[in-house]
Amino acid sequence: MLVAVELALxxxxxxxxxxxxxxxxxxxxxxxxxxxxxxxxxxxVSQTPLADTARYDSLRAGxxxxxxxxx
Numbered sequence: 001m002l003v004a005v006e007l008a009l010x011x012x013x014x015x016x017x018x019x020x021x022x023x024x025x026x027x028x029x030x031x032x033x034x035x036x037x038x039x040x041x042x043x044x045v046s047q048t049p050l051a052d053t054a055r056y057d058s059l060r061a062g063x064x065x066x067x068x069x070x071x
Contacts, residue, residue, distance in 0.1 A: 004030055 004027035008018045 004023055007030075008023045008026045012018050
């Protein structure tokens with residue numbers, strides 16, 4: 001925990017005040033598991049994904065729920 005406090009103090013803002021949340025965040029990053037190695041693969045995307053917002057609107061059209069008007 002002392003290492004996390006020291007690292008948090010090194011990255012302190014100009015005011016010099018370090019929050020407890022920042023120290024806990026640094027501590028969590030120190031305890032995080034390393035990322036797995038990148039795996040080489042021959043897989044490729046055959047079709048570029050497209051956003052189809054009309055599809056989602058059509059799914060909602062059959063719903064009995066009334067959408068709230070926030071505007």
